[in-house]
Amino acid sequence: MDNYSLGGSEVKSEASEAISEISQNKTLLVQKLTQDPPVKPEVVKGLNSVDAVFDHFKPEIEVTHENQDGVEKKETLRFSNVGDFSKKGIIDQSEYLRNLNAEKDQYLKVVKQLKSNKILKMALENDDAKEALLESIHSLLTELREK
DSSP: OOOOOTTOOOOOOOSOOSSOOOOTTOOOOOOOOSSSOOSSOOOOOOOOSHHHHHHHHOOEEEEEEEOTTSOEEEEEEEOSSGGGGSHHHHHHHOHHHHHHHHHHHHHHHHHHHHHHOHHHHHHHHSHHHHHHHHHHHHHHHHHHHHO
């Protein structure tokens, strides 16, 4: 920020900020990334990069996932760089979230098939064909479970 005073002249800033402002269409989320509060605040000097901060503090958080049956599973998410906060970074760390993501992808493929496969659409519109398709699927499931 430039300072001006009476009788003074404009002095341009020579250095730019290392961290840019967050644009107006973004949301900043701030969260505690460790389970335990610090015993006493500490001043750490010499951390000159974001990677150095991650290496020093080693942020992590324990999360609990609940599946559709109500069974809870705890996982620890560790953050070693800014990319670990992205959707992909979090999913890659969690077996539970990877499974959910794969399931979502499968559902999207089914929806795509339902929208684009004309034969399947016609079969689902006809009650007899729909029933025959369901019976085929049930028999395939039974066969797969037996193996």
